[in-house]
Amino acid sequence: MLEAIDLARPPMLAPTNLTLHPGQLTGVIGPNGAGKTTLLKALAGLSRGPGTVRLDGQPFRPHPQRLAWLPASRDAVWPIPAAALVQLGLGPAAAPDPAAVSAALSACDALALAHRPVAQLSTGERARVLLARAIVARPAWLLLDEPIANLDPGHRLDVMALLASEAARGAGVVLALHDLDLARRCDRLLLIANGAVIADGPPHMVLNTDQLGRVFGVQHGPDGWVRCSRFDH
Amino acid sequence: MRTGLALLCAVLALASLALGPVDLAALWARDPELARSLFIELRLPRTGLALLIGAGLGASGAAAQALFRNPLASPDVLGPSSGAALGAVLAGYFLGAGVIGMAMGGLAGAGLSLLLLLALAGRGAGATRLVLAGVAVSMLLGVAINLALSLAPSPFALYDLMFWLMGSLNDRSLPQLALAAPLILIGIILLLRAAPALDTLALGEEVAQSLGVGLSAVQARVVLAIALATGAGVAVAGSIGFIGLIVPHLVRPYVGHRPGAAIAPSALAGAALLSAADIAVRLLPAGLDLRLGVLTALIGAPFFLCLIMGRR
Numbered sequence: 001m002l003e004a005i006d007l008a009r010p011p012m013l014a015p016t017n018l019t020l021h022p023g024q025l026t027g028v029i030g031p032n033g034a035g036k037t038t039l040l041k042a043l044a045g046l047s048r049g050p051g052t053v054r055l056d057g058q059p060f061r062p063h064p065q066r067l068a069w070l071p072a073s074r075d076a077v078w079p080i081p082a083a084a085l086v087q088l089g090l091g092p093a094a095a096p097d098p099a100a101v102s103a104a105l106s107a108c109d110a111l112a113l114a115h116r117p118v119a120q121l122s123t124g125e126r127a128r129v130l131l132a133r134a135i136v137a138r139p140a141w142l143l144l145d146e147p148i149a150n151l152d153p154g155h156r157l158d159v160m161a162l163l164a165s166e167a168a169r170g171a172g173v174v175l176a177l178h179d180l181d182l183a184r185r186c187d188r189l190l191l192i193a194n195g196a197v198i199a200d201g202p203p204h205m206v207l208n209t210d211q212l213g214r215v216f217g218v219q220h221g222p223d224g225w226v227r228c229s230r231f232d233h
Numbered sequence: 234m235r236t237g238l239a240l241l242c243a244v245l246a247l248a249s250l251a252l253g254p255v256d257l258a259a260l261w262a263r264d265p266e267l268a269r270s271l272f273i274e275l276r277l278p279r280t281g282l283a284l285l286i287g288a289g290l291g292a293s294g295a296a297a298q299a300l301f302r303n304p305l306a307s308p309d310v311l312g313p314s315s316g317a318a319l320g321a322v323l324a325g326y327f328l329g330a331g332v333i334g335m336a337m338g339g340l341a342g343a344g345l346s347l348l349l350l351l352a353l354a355g356r357g358a359g360a361t362r363l364v365l366a367g368v369a370v371s372m373l374l375g376v377a378i379n380l381a382l383s384l385a386p387s388p389f390a391l392y393d394l395m396f397w398l399m400g401s402l403n404d405r406s407l408p409q410l411a412l413a414a415p416l417i418l419i420g421i422i423l424l425l426r427a428a429p430a431l432d433t434l435a436l437g438e439e440v441a442q443s444l445g446v447g448l449s450a451v452q453a454r455v456v457l458a459i460a461l462a463t464g465a466g467v468a469v470a471g472s473i474g475f476i477g478l479i480v481p482h483l484v485r486p487y488v489g490h491r492p493g494a495a496i497a498p499s500a501l502a503g504a505a506l507l508s509a510a511d512i513a514v515r516l517l518p519a520g521l522d523l524r525l526g527v528l529t530a531l532i533g534a535p536f537f538l539c540l541i542m543g544r545r
Contacts, residue, residue: 046439062445069443077302078435078490088436088491091444093429117490133436 002141002172004043007051012038014196015051022140022172025164027183027203029176030192031216036176037072037145039192043174044069044143055141064091064137072145072176074126079117082110082129089133104136105129107162109155123150131159135166142166144175148182160185180207180218180225191215234487238501242284245508249280252515278410279402283511284504285410286402286470289417289462291503292496294477295484296424299431299492300455301360307478311367313460315374316346317467322381322394332405335397336412336468343464346370347457359438363452400471400526402511413465420462424496427455432493473526475533476503482540 004018013035020026020043028036041047044067045060053060055067068089076085086101087094105111108128118126127150134142142163148156160182167173167187177183189206191199193215199206206212218225251257253276261268293308300306308314320342321335328334354366378398385391430451433441442448463477480503481495488494507529514525523531 041439044439044443046442062443064444067443069440071437071439073437075437077304078485078492080435080490084489084491085436088433089444092433092441092446133440 001056003054005052007042009038009042009047009049012195016197020172023167023170024187025167026174026188027177027186028190029183034192035195036192040143040145040176065139067141068134068139070134070144070147074123076118079119081115082118083114085118086133086136089136100136104132108132109158127151141172146176148177235498238498241505242501245505246280249508249512250276252512278405278407281410282402282405283508285414285417286466287507288500288504289420289466290476291480292421292424292500293459293462295481295495295499296455298481301364308459308463311459312346312350312370313343313464314467315371317343317464318398318472319374319378321468325394333408336409339468343460347460397471399524400473401524402470409469413469416461416465420458421500423454423458427451428493428496432491435492471526474530476507476529479533479537
């Protein structure tokens with residue numbers, strides 16, 4: 001259980017109380033700049049500020065098997081081969097584990113990229129390698145900032161299925177995403193606007209509220225999502 | 234690769250011990266006592282310093298590039314090299330140009346520039362802030378060196394200091410080796426121990442933190458180690474450029490481009506490169522008195538250019 005108690009990061013995130021459950025796929029949706037990344041980073045213990053994060057009742061301490069953080073940035077400074085990069089996800093000075101690395105790469109459909117330097121991969125390919133890095137240590141919690149951004153439609157579906165299977169093995173998966181159709185595959189959705197969680201519940205509830213239309217300025221019509229005025233009540 | 238580099242270092246060290254204006258083997262036959270003291274008091278410290286200073290520069294360069302996640306970083310950007318140079322120049326003025334006095338001044342300068350850097354960057358500063366503070370400190374110290382030179386008490390003092398700043402291992406003695414060796418070795422050991430954390434830092438500062446790397450502690454330790462390994466070298470030998478910048482680029486392809494794993498082979502390659510350069514300086518015709526620091530820069534700058542052009 002990952003708990004946020006009065007977690008706040010002014011001015012981006014208002015005081016927030018949340019209880020996240022293992023074995024669930026929790027999606028965080030909201031417009032650009034709403035505070036999704038700020039919330040995820042605070043939950044991952046990567047920013048300092050008011051409030052506390054508790055993991056199974058204990059103050060959170062980082063560890064490769066406890067929680068993995070995947071930033072939205074796909075930067076790669078060094079041309080490290082993909083497999084060596086994924087190995088780094090096992091933690092500093094971890095013993096080489098080629099089996100775990102191959103399993104993680106193939107789960108992300110990136111086994112063919114194993115020997116390619118990450119700096120030379122396309123953004124989408126790099127996104128899959130970096131996701132493999134995040135899951136390689138089989139952490140209890142996965143906090144992922146837009147893991148399906150930059151991916152083609154097929155790989156988006158693959159990654160959502162992978163994350164569902166990670167949740168099925170008992171991991172708590174929290175991901176920020178913008179694809180409202182794929183958001184339906186989550187077990188729980190948090191809708192964030194202006195730094196506050198304004199809706200929290202199963203996707204069919206959160207996605208069908210008037211709030212969603214107001215927050216994003218979109219409506220679901222017969223041909224899919226259409227733009228509407230954000231202030232049109 | 235490490236074994237090969239270590240062997241290369243050993244061969245170069247032997248060559249460096251054998252080489253010099255005096256043929257030690259011939260001298261040994263005539264005056265064993267003089268040959269022995271020449272060997273112990275001149276050849277040995279010179280060879281030892283070339284290996285150690287080169288190793289310190291190589292390891293520091295690899296660590297700086299890993300810490301700042303920037304292939305263009307070099308130990309010089311942090312300031313301790315300039316601090317050591319300024320300290321040595323000032324000591325040369327006020328304590329006379331005794332080599333030990335200048336070395337002590339250099340060490341004090343490196344230490345003070347490190348404190349200035351940490352004070353400017355603030356506690357828990359990110360790599361960007363640290364490198365900006367380092368550049369500011371280096372520039373400030375560079376200006377201070379120029380000011381100190383322009384206020385030189387006599388043209389002779391200016392000449393001596395200018396030459397000293399160019400970097401050389403001529404006529405270095407055992408006390409200088411004894412002063413620099415422990416500091417450089419401690420610096421290198423600290424850097425080697427930080428290697429796994431620096432590898433993890435390739436994933437970015439946030440991800441490294443989430444994997445349990447204590448970012449501020451690693452930064453503080455690596456900056457201190459770089460100050461020790463490079464500052465002590467500059468304090469006894471003057472500025473020797475480009476080794477710290479180039480060597481990690483030579484070595485990294487052989488360790489799968491892992492920035493932390495490059496530290497140990499960079500130390501060995503730095504030792505080999507500086508030893509080779511110091512041998513080359515001694516082999517040049519007598520009239521051509523090329524300084525070691527000038528030679529490393531003369532070879533280093535075009536080499537670095539090729540490296541960058543080849544990468545495009």
